[in-house]
Amino acid sequence: MSADAASGETWKLTAHAGKRAVQQALLAHDMIDEWDAELVIAGRELAEDRPEDWVLEGWYPREPGAEQEAALAGLFADNPPEIAVERLPAQDWLTLSQQNVQPIRAGRFHVHTPEFPTDPDAIDFVIPASQAFGTGQHRTTAGCLEMLGEMKARGVVARRIADIGTGTGLLGFAALRLWPLAHATASDIDEVCAGVVAENAALNRIALGPRPGQMAFVVAEGMDHELLRVNARYDLLIANILAGPLVELAPDFARHTAPGASVLLAGLLAGEQETAVRRAYRRTGFHLVARIQRGDWAILWLRKRRGR
Structure with a gap:
């Protein structure tokens, strides 16, 4: 080192x-x-x-x-x-990032660092600025929070949830708040996220574990972990990562989701990246339900065709 x-x-x-x-x-x-x-x-x-x-x-x-x-x-x-x-320097950078991170309101959710008060009229999360991606500040994360609220409002039922590339754990936490009896599994390729997710789960009173209403966390690339495969087939899968990996993971996501499942994809730019991602998922049996664009970023809600 x-x-x-x-x-x-x-x-x-x-x-x-x-x-x-x-x-x-x-x-x-x-x-x-x-x-x-x-x-x-x-x-x-x-x-x-x-x-x-x-x-x-x-x-x-x-x-x-x-x-x-x-x-x-x-x-x-x-x-x-x-x-x-x-x-x-890590200490100075973290202090600076904490000072610059303002609370956000994304649909039903309010996300803030510990320095700011909670919002009693929203589903509130405390997420400290950290090394992991997903504090809610990036437009893709905020767009995903909005879309999760829209899914709930439109009657989506989620009993098994996966959050692939979870970062801070925020999107997995948000899904559990909306579907509190679900089995939830979150993963990230970066080992540092294990500690970040554990800290944020404690701050937000999210139970970590394998039972309904809890979230299990694993370090994995894509779906390459036994627990992710055992807990399938998911009826809600979230992946806020990058366009290239999303395209590569389309067949795996199709294999590990139930017929009629909802898939929430983000981390892709509107335009060529979005076209490539939508084409890959159309080929594996998904169709577009709804789309949000925040700045140059597209957030996609896809549904798996029944019988696939």
Whole structure:
């Protein structure tokens, strides 16, 4: 382990470019099979009043070298932007992120960090800023919360729930609040999420375990875990991850969901990514029920055809 990794520091790589260039870079990333898993990337607009100005950001657990900078720059087809590199001490970064995270209201849900009060008129969650994705701030997470409320309002019954790529556990928690007697299983590829989910479950009085009304957590890639397979077939499956993995997982999701099951997909950009995802799920027996777009991000509610 390097000194940087031992101290808990993170390094950030930043590339500023136009909206289309960053979106194309994200598409290119989805097509790379041998990407360094330690180099985590995300794209976003700089501000709501500057919709064409975007930034591609990468995070690395130690000081990045020329290889990591070249990987990020290589995602841009033409005229790659300059890559800025900075060190983010873990303690300072967490403090800063806590200060910048404002409460959100997403449909029936209110999500906030511990510094803010609860909302007695909403389904309330306390989610500290952390290393895991899914605090509710990103438009895909907030859109998923809205869509879960819509599913409940439209009569969806969920007895077996899976949240694939759970991050903080928030979407799995939200599903359990709406369907409190369900069996719920959450997973993430990142081992750090085990501690994050356990902490957040305690903060929000979510019981962890295998029984109805509880949520079991496993570290797994996709559906590659015995518990995920044993607990199938799911009638609600949530996956707020990335477009590339969503396409790859379509056959697995079809095998592990019940006829008539609802699948909630997010983490994909409207346009080419959404088209690819919808095509993959149509081929495996799903049809579109509803769609939300938040900024450039699409949130899809699909239903599995009966008899599949």
